[in-house]
Amino acid sequence: MARTAMAxxxxxxxxxxxxxxxxxxxxxxxxxxxxxxxxxxxxxxxNAQDAIYDEQxxxxxxxxxxxDELGKYIQTKGYAEEQxxxxxxxxxxxxxxxxxxxxx
Numbered sequence: 266m267a268r269t270a271m272a273x274x275x276x277x278x279x280x281x282x283x284x285x286x287x288x289x290x291x292x293x294x295x296x297x298x299x300x301x302x303x304x305x306x307x308x309x310x311x312n313a314q315d316a317i318y319d320e321q322x323x324x325x326x327x328x329x330x331x332x333d334e335l336g337k338y339i340q341t342k343g344y345a346e347e348q349x350x351x352x353x354x355x356x357x358x359x360x361x362x363x364x365x366x367x368x369x
Contacts, residue, residue, distance in 0.1 A: 338344050349355040356362055 346357070
């Protein structure tokens with residue numbers, strides 16, 4: 266009888282050990298799933314931020330190109346003539362200037 270009692274005790278003890286291991290594994294898997302969801306949420310936020318930064322980079326590259334084109338235009342003779350006409354009121358030789366009369 267002592268053997269059967271010890272055998273039952275071993276079975277009960279081994280079942281409790283198995284149950285304890287199963288519970289620990291289950292808890293660890295729940296913790297991993299929760300952390301995985303948090304990581305996915307952060308990743309979605311980072312992806313959205315990345316898209317915004319890509320748009321800003323594209324806008325700044327376009328702006329940089331416009332500034333380069335303006336820099337080239339400023340160095341032309343046409344720009345100098347345009348500024349002389351607008352700011353200094355100068356004209357080329359042989360041009361006739363028409364001014365609108367504001368009295369009427």
